[in-house]
Amino acid sequence: MNIQAVRVIYISEMGRFFRTIAQSFISPVLSTSLYFIVFGSAIGSRIEEVEGVSYGAFIVPGLIMLTVMTQATSNASFGIYFPKFIGTIYELLSAPISFLEIVIGYVGAAATKAFIIGMVILTTSFFFVDITIQNPLMMFAFLTLTCLSFALLGFILGIWAGNFEQLQLVPLLVVTPLVFLGGSFYSISMLPPFWQTVTLFNPVVYLVSGFRWSFFGTADVPVLASLGAIGLFTVICLAFVWWIFKTGWKIRA
Amino acid sequence: MAAIVSVKNVTKTYDGGFQALKGVSLDIEEGEIIALLGPNGAGKTTLISTICGITTMSSGSITVGGHDIQRDYRTARQMIGLVPQEINLEPFEKVIDTVSFSRGLFGKKKNRPYVESVLNTLSLADKMDNRVMMLSGGMKRRVLIAKALSHEPRVLFLDEPTAGVDVELRKDMWDVVAELKRQGVTIILTTHYIEEAEAIADRIGVINNGEILLVEDKDTLMARMGKKHLTVELADPVADIPAALADYNLERGADGLSLKYTYDTNADRTGITALLADIAKAGLVLRDVKTDQSSLEEIFVGLVQGDAA
Numbered sequence: 001m002n003i004q005a006v007r008v009i010y011i012s013e014m015g016r017f018f019r020t021i022a023q024s025f026i027s028p029v030l031s032t033s034l035y036f037i038v039f040g041s042a043i044g045s046r047i048e049e050v051e052g053v054s055y056g057a058f059i060v061p062g063l064i065m066l067t068v069m070t071q072a073t074s075n076a077s078f079g080i081y082f083p084k085f086i087g088t089i090y091e092l093l094s095a096p097i098s099f100l101e102i103v104i105g106y107v108g109a110a111a112t113k114a115f116i117i118g119m120v121i122l123t124t125s126f127f128f129v130d131i132t133i134q135n136p137l138m139m140f141a142f143l144t145l146t147c148l149s150f151a152l153l154g155f156i157l158g159i160w161a162g163n164f165e166q167l168q169l170v171p172l173l174v175v176t177p178l179v180f181l182g183g184s185f186y187s188i189s190m191l192p193p194f195w196q197t198v199t200l201f202n203p204v205v206y207l208v209s210g211f212r213w214s215f216f217g218t219a220d221v222p223v224l225a226s227l228g229a230i231g232l233f234t235v236i237c238l239a240f241v242w243w244i245f246k247t248g249w250k251i252r253a
Numbered sequence: 254m255a256a257i258v259s260v261k262n263v264t265k266t267y268d269g270g271f272q273a274l275k276g277v278s279l280d281i282e283e284g285e286i287i288a289l290l291g292p293n294g295a296g297k298t299t300l301i302s303t304i305c306g307i308t309t310m311s312s313g314s315i316t317v318g319g320h321d322i323q324r325d326y327r328t329a330r331q332m333i334g335l336v337p338q339e340i341n342l343e344p345f346e347k348v349i350d351t352v353s354f355s356r357g358l359f360g361k362k363k364n365r366p367y368v369e370s371v372l373n374t375l376s377l378a379d380k381m382d383n384r385v386m387m388l389s390g391g392m393k394r395r396v397l398i399a400k401a402l403s404h405e406p407r408v409l410f411l412d413e414p415t416a417g418v419d420v421e422l423r424k425d426m427w428d429v430v431a432e433l434k435r436q437g438v439t440i441i442l443t444t445h446y447i448e449e450a451e452a453i454a455d456r457i458g459v460i461n462n463g464e465i466l467l468v469e470d471k472d473t474l475m476a477r478m479g480k481k482h483l484t485v486e487l488a489d490p491v492a493d494i495p496a497a498l499a500d501y502n503l504e505r506g507a508d509g510l511s512l513k514y515t516y517d518t519n520a521d522r523t524g525i526t527a528l529l530a531d532i533a534k535a536g537l538v539l540r541d542v543k544t545d546q547s548s549l550e551e552i553f554v555g556l557v558q559g560d561a562a
Binding site: 090095 | 309363
């Protein structure tokens with residue numbers, strides 16, 4: 001195992017995060033605060049409690065998930081796409097480093113960034129609403145798994161993308177709608193029966209539900225189903241990454 | 254001397270069907286500087302990319318320091334430094350950081366004094382805290398070399414190191430290469446500047462259309478270059494070279510109307526005076542006399558054109 005290589009990739013990717021602190025740090029905090037003001041205070045004050053939780057507090061897990069999923073995806077995809085775009089990928093390809101080590105470096109850094117942002121949003125939310133986390137251990141487990149699996153997804157997208165438009169395509173057109181429609185801002189029990197069934201095909205529902213369960217002890221779907229869903233998603237992403245490694249798809253001529 | 258890089262029957266066919274390498278075999282000896290000359294699209298970069306692991310070969314085998322570049326890629330690649338043709342650098346990073354990054358990528362522990370000494374050798378010491386995007390083109394190229402040297406490689410590939418570089422920097426690069434050779438680093442450089450190959454290489458390989466046409470000591474090639482030809486055109490054709498002129502190793506033109514004498518310009522006596530006197534004695538009548546000199550460029554062009562025909 002080339003530990004030094006993993007270390008420098010990780011540090012260099014984290015360096016980018018701190019270089020672009022306004023973009024990577026302040027912007028999610030600002031947008032989360034805006035969500036709290038609009039949904040939590042302005043609209044939320046007119047909504048009754050959802051499953052025994054005030055609406056402002058109810059949306060906290062969903063908000064964290066929304067940001068964490070998009071950040072993990074875009075950070076990882078950009079992280080590996082950028083060397084391809086500027087040509088520095090030659091160095092990764094000629095270094096004594098395995099694909100697994102490249103993945104650990106880039107995905108690890110992207111997941112860490114997303115995790116930090118998630119924690120910052122959680123801290124920010126304490127200023128707006130009153131929340132207690134019933135199961136902190138599960139909360140961290142769900143958050144970590146989500147960061148990792150979506151960073152893996154982002155890594156795959158970054159390898160696949162041939163230009164900046166494609167790089168933005170999946171996060172904007174797939175991830176964001178799925179998260180919005182995944183019960184981030186509502187309980188799926190609030191939907192008409194038909195849409196409740198449709199929603200169950202949205203994988204994000206399981207992640208948001210499990211994460212919310214760790215906060216409030218209530219969930220849209222059983223916690224085991226949530227854990228199964230995130231486990232399955234991680235395995236699919238890992239399998240895809242393994243296939244890229246085997247075939248050299250899009251990276252090695 | 255043992256070959257530090259050994260390329261055997263390597264072929265590379267790209268997905269589109271283009272065959273970039275057609276069975277290349279090449280042994281590079283430890284400590285030498287070998288220049289690969291060839292026109293654009295000859296396969297120079299593909300060959301280097303294949304040895305360095307960026308491109309996968311279609312068939313054949315390559316070892317570096319005795320290690321197979323596929324089975325034992327970690328050990329093989331640790332020995333190699335690559336300076337690519339294009340200036341590919343992360344623009345927002347500091348010089349010292351990007352060079353240290355390369356060192357880590359090749360599995361070496363952080364060693365700031367060593368990285369600083371490399372930057373110093375390349376006259377980059379005062380730029381180490383600058384961001385890469387602030388540097389001039391020539392400085393960026395030095396950063397690429399620093400990155401390639403950061404992990405103390407034993408074999409250094411320089412892909413067109415002086416393309417688009419001004420004369421002064423080119424001379425500086427040559428000095429750096431000479432210094433590396435003194436330290437025992439094996440250097441493989443590609444170029445299409447013949448004077449560059451002449452100036453720094455020990456051996457010269459000519460590559461065209463994915464094939465190695467020739468690999469020879471530079472001195473042997475230079476000796477061939479140092480040869481001059483004197484062609485005498487005769488008024489009347491001769492069937493054979495007269496016996497009196499046998500010692501001169503003359504070549505008879507196909508039509509018998511010319512005789513070509515090859516001599517060494519560096520020799521004390523060229524033998525021209527004696528030859529002309531002996532030609533007159535043999536009763537041959539001269540119509541014209543001309544001299545020409547083969548240069549490395551001519552040898553190169555001749556090989557490349559012969560290959561294209």
